[in-house]
Amino acid sequence: MLTAEQVRLRAPSAEQRELAASAAGMFFRPDRDERVDAGPEGDFDRGRWTELAGTGLLGAAVPEGAGGLGLSVPDLVVLTEQAGRALLPGPVVETSWIAAPALAALGQEWAPALAATLHGDRVAAAVDATLRGPDLDVASYVVVPADGSDLLCAADRLGATLRVSTQDRLERSFRIARGPDGGGSAAQPLPLTDGLRVLDRGRLGAAAYLVGVAGGLLEQSISYARLREQFGRPIGAFQAVRHRLADSYVELEFARSAVWGAACDVAEGDPAAPVAITCASVAARRAFAEADRHCLQTHGGIGFTWEHPLHVWLKRGATFAARYGLRRDLETELGERLLARTGQQPRGRPPRPHI
Amino acid sequence: MLTAEQVRLRAPSAEQRELAASAAGMFFRPDRDERVDAGPEGDFDRGRWTELAGTGLLGAAVPEGAGGLGLSVPDLVVLTEQAGRALLPGPVVETSWIAAPALAALGQEWAPALAATLHGDRVAAAVDATLRGPDLDVASYVVVPADGSDLLCAADRLGATLRVSTQDRLERSFRIARGPDGGGSAAQPLPLTDGLRVLDRGRLGAAAYLVGVAGGLLEQSISYARLREQFGRPIGAFQAVRHRLADSYVELEFARSAVWGAACDVAEGDPAAPVAITCASVAARRAFAEADRHCLQTHGGIGFTWEHPLHVWLKRGATFAARYGLRRDLETELGERLLARTGQQPRGRPPRPHI
């Protein structure tokens, strides 16, 4: 259903486009290679994290009165997509979408913790339903989804219950680890933020980041297809390559719209927003899967080398495609919902042909 | 496992290639349009059926002593693929693979029925597990798969149990109808033929026919892509078209090999032949699905017109892809088998990289 208000909201405003452009400028550092700048063993880079804190991204969704930028959920989508496009390391989604708003919601008692998080002095992270999340070994605060209400755990009060393992990290500059098995007595119950639970916020933020990663992949591939020549012409002139990239772009644009639409639903307080978020998460995973397949193929052998940055996009995308729900599980969730909904309705008929 | 004997068998012999060529010549009648020659209401064309009987196809797998050609199962695959390529109408797969060998196996008492069937004077058909089959309204004998042993029903003895409905026929020249609900007392139990039950024979025969249909589709499309010009050149010169057709050809060749391999398994008495037949059935359905998609797209608008024969190939293929098991059900059967097999084996590891 289109209402006038919604339709206006759903075309990104001039301010939001401006926001995207300035975020792109801030986040993209051509002088800096996110792979190389992480320590040789992939240690968390505190300097870089402090820099990122300086951009305001971490507190973008925190009210201005609490030291943040007070941006809306659609605004945060705009920023997060740029973060993904620039492959920003560390728990950017977890901090800006989950932990910082959670600390802000907990009130005065947690104000110092929030301030330290927004300044980058302390690291806040979150885990998904599999209890994995980024950079837990350096996190001071970890948000954990739970039955009943979600929880905030302060690492220094948890002691033995925080059992972090970094064994399964995928990239040196982006470490996923297994988090605390549960909150224990020291955990703080969390209220909803923007009407959403922690996993829904994570899903939406991760989808926005993933769309950014897919977009970055595609940009790289377009540039490469313009420059790389074989048989006396740029490979981007061959239909096989052109059509691959066009297909990737189609999926990307529709996923981008789905994420944007879900964010608008949240902003409007639509009670069905979590369903829209799940749909958007699937769309983002589809878009990444297409980009992953076509962009690696477009690059040929060079895409398999460590020196070319493509593999970092591929790995980062794989990380985000696997967090806050695997595509198959999200699809199953949606399929069951569709079956249940239809079971309650009268039988429909397909539309008549219509050109 | 390759044995010398198998490997030799599995490269089609010179005789088999000869057989294919002569069948193609017999079956393909450029002067005859299988769509138009069926009666205006799609009635069964007895004249055409007698002609087909004259080619020997119906009794190809019947021993020479019983009036057939005494060909092997791989030979019959060769013939049936050509039958599909030429879109032969009527119950060719049901007669040649199932009913005629069944009548032959029943011995002297049924010799007159077999002779009438091989001459085309009487029509023999079969139904699959959904109890549907072609041209049941004109069939004198219908083979029905059943628990215990499969059954042969003589239509004139069955009376009320043969309830034929032709409501859901797909094309005018190829009518699928719902068959008898069960054999009743007049049904004759059938022995295995070549060690196979009726459904396995039907699956293999239908897979061979379907491979032929997919091949015919592809041939049509290649010819069209060579002739049809847009932007000053044949559309077959555009990578988008070339690569579609190449992909279809790949699936076709692998499906053809799978069907051929399964037929060789049957000929060698391999007890796992039914599994190979199921695999081949899936491969044939894949090949048809690819051909269906790419060949219709290659033809553009013309492929949607009644005047162009493409739609007959598409519909015939859809018919054969849905008989003796839908692809999804066959895949499920194979997947369960794979899981059960692996559950009994020690954990394997993936191979090491190997260029």
Place this chain on the structure above:
Amino acid sequence: MTDHEEFRRQVRAWLAGNVPAGDLPDPDTDDGFGAHRDWERRLYDAGYSGISWPTEYGGRGGDVLHEAIFAEEYELAGAPVRITRPAQRFLGPTLIRYGSAEQRRRWLPGMLRADHIWCQGFSEPDAGSDLAGVRTRARWDGDRFVVDGQKTWTTYGRFGDRMFTLARTGEPGGRHRGLSCLVIDMRGAGVRVRPVRQAHGQTGFAEVFFDSVAVPAGNLVGPRDEGWDVAMTLLSFERGPDAGAPVRTRRRLDALVGDIVEAGGSPGTVRDLGDLYARLSAFQAYTCRRVGARLAGEPVGAESSLVKLFAARLDADIVQLGVELFGDERLAERAPEFLDYWHSRAGSIYGGTAEIQRNVVADRILGLPRC
């Protein structure tokens, strides 16, 4: 023009009281076409034709959002297909943009009431994907054009009164140059219409042959020899957002899910349905964003190519899942799904093939070099 939400309420109420209960008879039959024409007149008389057309030509004078709201409600109500669709969406708007005052007065009012059925005459046997290959020839004869040639895939051609034609007035082989747009009286001398039977057994489009057809000078739309620009404008209208499309896709998916529920479910299919649901949701979101952009005054760009690619694949995947689950009975001539099956598969052909759309995306959006 009324407030948008109020407009939606009005439309919904009117449709609830007026949409025929069952399907109208097939518009490819004489009776069926007549019934559809009557329906168009009821819509017109109720003020629901040409929602975004100026009132002076019989339209309602609404904006892009009124148009979108009407399209949504119309499809949600399961109302009949529109035989005035080409006229409404692109032929009329092109005449409004390029027609002379006299032409607009002469042609536009009859369009919306379906007094005259208008057809688009661009495609030819040898000018399909390659529109600039048009060969239909319009020779200037001193005081009129004389047209010879053939058009094809003409929707509602059998019932057509006027054709908006792209013909070659310049040198043969001139490609984009030397083309002109002419309005041709399809009832006039030298015009022959041959309905084309489709794979599903029904007609629905036609071939149209011109044999020395006289076309008055006053039927030239836009400058002579510069018809390519007119044609491109027409296509940009055709490619504007259609808020009804995701609703139709939703009905298609809902009908399939209804069949699955009725058949007692299909466990292995849950994930496929979730995938289709997510894609439908993205289609809705994209359409919403596009309508918003149009409302904000942004021009129509190459997004329609994205929609064609995304939606054609989605629709084809929905009907394909139906065939995979229920077999070939769904393709049978008497099955209720058979028209939709063929039509959905045609989505990657008509209005520019998927290959053409990918080229458009590669050229105009991605900026890739050309072959």
Place this chain on the structure above:
Amino acid sequence: MTDHEEFRRQVRAWLAGNVPAGDLPDPDTDDGFGAHRDWERRLYDAGYSGISWPTEYGGRGGDVLHEAIFAEEYELAGAPVRITRPAQRFLGPTLIRYGSAEQRRRWLPGMLRADHIWCQGFSEPDAGSDLAGVRTRARWDGDRFVVDGQKTWTTYGRFGDRMFTLARTGEPGGRHRGLSCLVIDMRGAGVRVRPVRQAHGQTGFAEVFFDSVAVPAGNLVGPRDEGWDVAMTLLSFERGPDAGAPVRTRRRLDALVGDIVEAGGSPGTVRDLGDLYARLSAFQAYTCRRVGARLAGEPVGAESSLVKLFAARLDADIVQLGVELFGDERLAERAPEFLDYWHSRAGSIYGGTAEIQRNVVADRILGLPRC
């Protein structure tokens, strides 16, 4: 040569008694390469190297089926990767076909024992899909060639002793004309080898730079300036049937199914597994038919392009299903599947990209016109 079934029994028994229990160390390390070289010598000493090579060059003198049986059993046993694979499959056979008697005597015996590691030097940074774009230049200097240029994607380049190189002896830009095949001593002056780290963090191939490298006249293989024909022969050997490939795919699928069983099953995945199983079965059947055709003396045609397309997609789909089910942990550097993941995905790139293979099929088999 022994009877085929007896040969299979012998091979199986020998492998059962000799294949190392765990994986050998990574062949990209010095230690690992040494271990693989030792393994090659054990194979050679046992008579299991060069199964179909003539006995005079250290081979076993078997036929295509012996070769296939050995490949199947070798993979079924999970035996180590072969660092002599390029030499065995195509470099040696090309030298047997095109080398002089002196060259064959000089080079062939050391190949199978891995005394010298042989690399293929065709690809260059600007000659990937477009092999005729080779730029490495071999200038004739009166009594020797002087080579300048660069090769890339050189498998085992870091440990290479000899490279079978395609270089330009004729005019620059001469495409297929003016190319020659030269054997270059990789340990000689002017040759620099730079290992290339791959996305999975390990090396495995290298870039090789030639800076005025002197190559004796006696290292020219085949006629000067007619190296393209030699190269095409080499590629046809490379494209012969590999009976080990479906076994590797089967191990890949079995390992995944094992993971699924261990994880307690995954109901929505049964159908995906059935699809993969059916494709594996078709791959086995196709390979079997191909070996049969070779045994019957049919030449190697374009079928290897079909295998590349079919198998690369199958392998990629297997590893992709693993990632879809178990998430990104399978891509992590320390995961047991990570090498196979990247390698399987590379199947549509190395040895001719999928695009090139489709062109080969379209040109040589389907007879479609060229662009």
